[in-house]
Amino acid sequence: MGRKPTGRPTSFDIAYAAGVSQPTVSRALRGDRSVSAQTREKIRQIAQDLNYTVDKNASSLRSQRSNTIALLFFEDPTPDESMINPFFLAMLGSITRACADRGLDLLISFQRMEDDWHVKYQDSHRADGLILLGYGDYTLYTPKLQKLVDQGTHYARWGSVSHDASGATVGTDNVDAGRQVAAHFLKTGRRDVVFLGEAGDTSPEFAGRYEGLRSALEEAGLAAPPCFAAITTEEAGYAAARTLLASGRACDAIFAASDLIAIGAMRALAEAGKRVPADIAVVGFDDIPAASLTTPPLTTVMQDIKGAGEALVDALLAQIEGREIPPHKLPGKLVTRGSTAPV
Amino acid sequence: MGRKPTGRPTSFDIAYAAGVSQPTVSRALRGDRSVSAQTREKIRQIAQDLNYTVDKNASSLRSQRSNTIALLFFEDPTPDESMINPFFLAMLGSITRACADRGLDLLISFQRMEDDWHVKYQDSHRADGLILLGYGDYTLYTPKLQKLVDQGTHYARWGSVSHDASGATVGTDNVDAGRQVAAHFLKTGRRDVVFLGEAGDTSPEFAGRYEGLRSALEEAGLAAPPCFAAITTEEAGYAAARTLLASGRACDAIFAASDLIAIGAMRALAEAGKRVPADIAVVGFDDIPAASLTTPPLTTVMQDIKGAGEALVDALLAQIEGREIPPHKLPGKLVTRGSTAPV
DNA sequence: CTGAAAGCGCTTACAG
DNA sequence: CTGAAAGCGCTTACAG
Structure with a gap:
């Protein structure tokens, strides 16, 4: 018995x-x-x-701690199955590893920025906190973040570090990266730079990159670079470069706010008979795998993906445990390739 | 009160x-x-x-159903942070969406094939079942699958459909895809084909692709194509193509078992002064984003990623509910690009 | 159509 | 160092 x-x-x-x-x-x-x-x-x-x-459910129910975090991934308004930004996918891998190292389970959910994601996970005790990752209109984002704060939800997000202070934030030092790009252009003899990417309030990360570029160029006595808006897709990059070409604005260098934009721009340049780097140098951002496969290979800014995943998870854990943590800026690193070879 | x-x-x-x-x-x-x-x-x-x-924990504890599934993702023995196979990342996106559509939460975990992943999730009631995705030595894989079956764990896996029948299986019809590639080579005047990829018991999907290629070529009166082993990385493709070139074996067409292998091979061919497609046609597999960015753009076989995610989730649900479901083969689709243009 | 009771499998004071 | 008791917040027979 x-x-x-x-x-x-x-x-x-x-x-x-x-x-x-x-x-x-x-x-x-x-x-x-x-x-x-x-x-x-x-x-x-x-x-x-x-x-x-x-039994994880019984344990979590009793202890009120799930040892699980939820990763909310935002996509652009036009979610194309096959073409999720590779940079964010690499981030996902890095966050996954950081969670595993710390004994945490990871729930993952793809969301649209417009949806009511701010209520779902922590309230139902599925997760102890959220990591927010992705892109989309930042002005839509801010009120939702405020709601999270009001609810007492723990979260850490990837993005622009300087822009606001609510919640734990981790991001690349975009202004410094923009300055590195400017310095590289100047050193390789480029004088007439154009920025491709949305540099307004809706995209504070892109705005930071532009800001770094602009300030360094102005310190060198050059005018503020013009800006052609593009969201971070290959198509948008192509369209922005076409607009640039159609405008008649001459230039000898393009700083694209992301590799996808840069790749689209290079396609437009090739179609228009412009040679890279002979006529125009091109720099991207992210160092996605495709960046080294383009013709010519793309000079770009590599972000510290491994460090980013760990910093996000640790920042979230700190917040869950009630510790204050300052915003965390990670350095970007310029990777020089053929698209900016001196002429 | x-x-x-x-x-x-x-x-x-x-x-x-x-x-x-x-x-x-x-x-x-x-x-x-x-x-x-x-x-x-x-x-x-x-x-x-x-x-x-x-409260998800209380609900799952009482009902003994978590409405959560766990995605276990295997990586190659050499896990390089930045270069997870883009095909599997796209699959991840598709599975995520399929789960969301069906009201399921998704736990995700990256594993090494060697680890003891077969015990962790369902036993602890974290998840109702597992989806297995990834690559690695299939001969290591089989005994673990058997253990899952013995334990009564519910799972669905992506892979070779024909090879064994344990658990729910979803995969591309690799043999048929290989035959499509052969037909395309023949139609564009190629006669002397080489296969790049591990085609043995350790990689039944690659073996299926080879088998389709071989059978269609033999039906056309040609000899069985030689096979140069490579795991699915760019480096392995580069090395395999170097081996091919060093062997002195002439050929006018290469079928690489994956796009990553094809991209590496094209790099080796370019270095050796071989022109694609003039001297040698190249076909890959997967249609990852980078495939359309190579020079020339890569002809490849597109897998039905959206259909695959849905089929995997539905197969798992069927198994959880005790319904029998036959293995599910999805068609591959040849995407013709510059790397196989007729000369 | 609705309620009173039991119980899922743990963790956490509390007592010794 | 260990045990008896309570309770986390639900869902599920069972009764009416």
């Missing part, structure tokens, strides 16, 4: 087999030092023999 | 506010038709006003 033979074992089964009480099993398996080392080891052994694992 | 004002609301708070019992709230919010439509609507309204959401 005693143990029912059916179903997977519970902590009571382990307790019975070990001749201890059920709470002792719970303590032992969590490594509680108040259980004698000997008992702990014995229980651990039995649990393994019986193929026992702690 | 009555309601404690602190913390987030429970179903008891909603019941109190609605003047009904707590079980009625539970039924109403799940849309149980035994609750009168009027009561249901009233409760739904109150729940919304009080910002109530069902």
Whole structure:
């Protein structure tokens, strides 16, 4: 008599087999030092023999801690199945690893910026906190972030670090990266730079890149570069470059706010008979895998993806535990390739 | 008196506010038709006003159903942060969407094939079932799959459909795709084809592609194509093409088992002064974004990523509900680009 | 159509 | 160092 033979074992089964009480099993398996080392080891052994694992739902329900975080991924208004921005996908890999290293489970959800994502996860106790990642109109984003703060939801987000201070924020130092690009242009003899990308309030990261470029060029005595708007897709880059060409505005260098934009722009330049880098140098941003495959290979700014994933997870954990953490800026690194070779 | 004002609301708070019992709230919010439509609507309204959401842990604990599935993603022995195979990342996006459409949460975890992933998720009631995705040595994979079956774990996997029947399987019809590639070579005047990729027991998908190529060529009276092994990375493709060139084996067409292999091979060919497609035609597999950016653009086989995500999720749900489902083959589609232009 | 009761499998004071 | 008791917030028979 005693143990029912059916179903997977519970902590009571382990307790019975070990001749201890059920709470002792719970303590032992969590490594509680108040259980004698000997008992702990014995229980651990039995649990393994019986193929026992702690029921995550019961544990989370009781402790009110899920050890799970939710990654909310925003996409552009035109979600094209096959062409998710590779940079964000690499970030996803990095966040996944950072979570695994810290014993956290990761829920993932793709969202539209417009949706009611701000209520779903933490409120239902699925997750202890959120990581926000992606792109889209920042002016839509801000009020939702405020709502998260009001609700007391823990979150960390990737994006523009300087722009506002609500929640934990991690991002590349875009202004500095823009200055690096400007310096590279100047050093390689380019004088007449154009920026491709949306540089307004809706895209503070792009705005930072533009700002760095502009300030460094002006310090060198050059005029502020003109700006041709584009969201971060290959198509938008193509269209922006066409607009640039049609405008008659001459230039010898293009700084595109992302690699996808740069790749689209290079396609437009090639169609128009402009040679890269002989006529026009091109620099992108992100260093996605495709950047080294273009003709010529694309000079770009590499972001610290591994560092970013870890910083995001750690910032979120800090917030969950009530520690204050300052916004975290990661350095960008210029990767020089053929598209900016000196002429 | 009555309601404690602190913390987030429970179903008891909603019941109190609605003047009904707590079980009625539970039924109403799940849309149980035994609750009168009027009561249901009233409760739904109150729940919304009080910002109530069902506690996922309590609900899963009681019902023994988590409505969550876990995606286990395997990587190659050499996991390079930045270069996860873009095809699988696109699959991830598609699976995410399929889950969202069906009201499922998705846990995601990157694993090494060697690790003990087969025990972690379903046993702890984190997930109702697993989706297995990725690449690696298939001979390592098989015993783990058997263990899943023995444990009664529900899973669906992406891969070679014909190879074995355990668990729900979804995959591209690789043999047919290989035959399409052969037909395309023959039609464009290629006679001397080489296969780049591991075509043995360790990689049944690649083996299927080779098998389709070989059978169609032999039916046309040609010899079986030689095979130069490569795992699915750009570096391996580069190395395999170098081996091919060094071997002195002449050819006028290469079928690479993946786009990454094809891209590496094209780099080796360019370095060796071989022109694509004038000297050698090249075909890849997957149609990753980079395939259209190479010089010349790469002819390849597009897999039905959207269909694959849906088929995987539906196959898993079927298995969880005890329905039998036959293995599901999806058609591949040849995408013709410059790398196979007739000479 | 609705309610009272039980229980899912844990963790956490509390007591000794 | 260990145990008896309570309770996390739901869902599910069962009764009416």
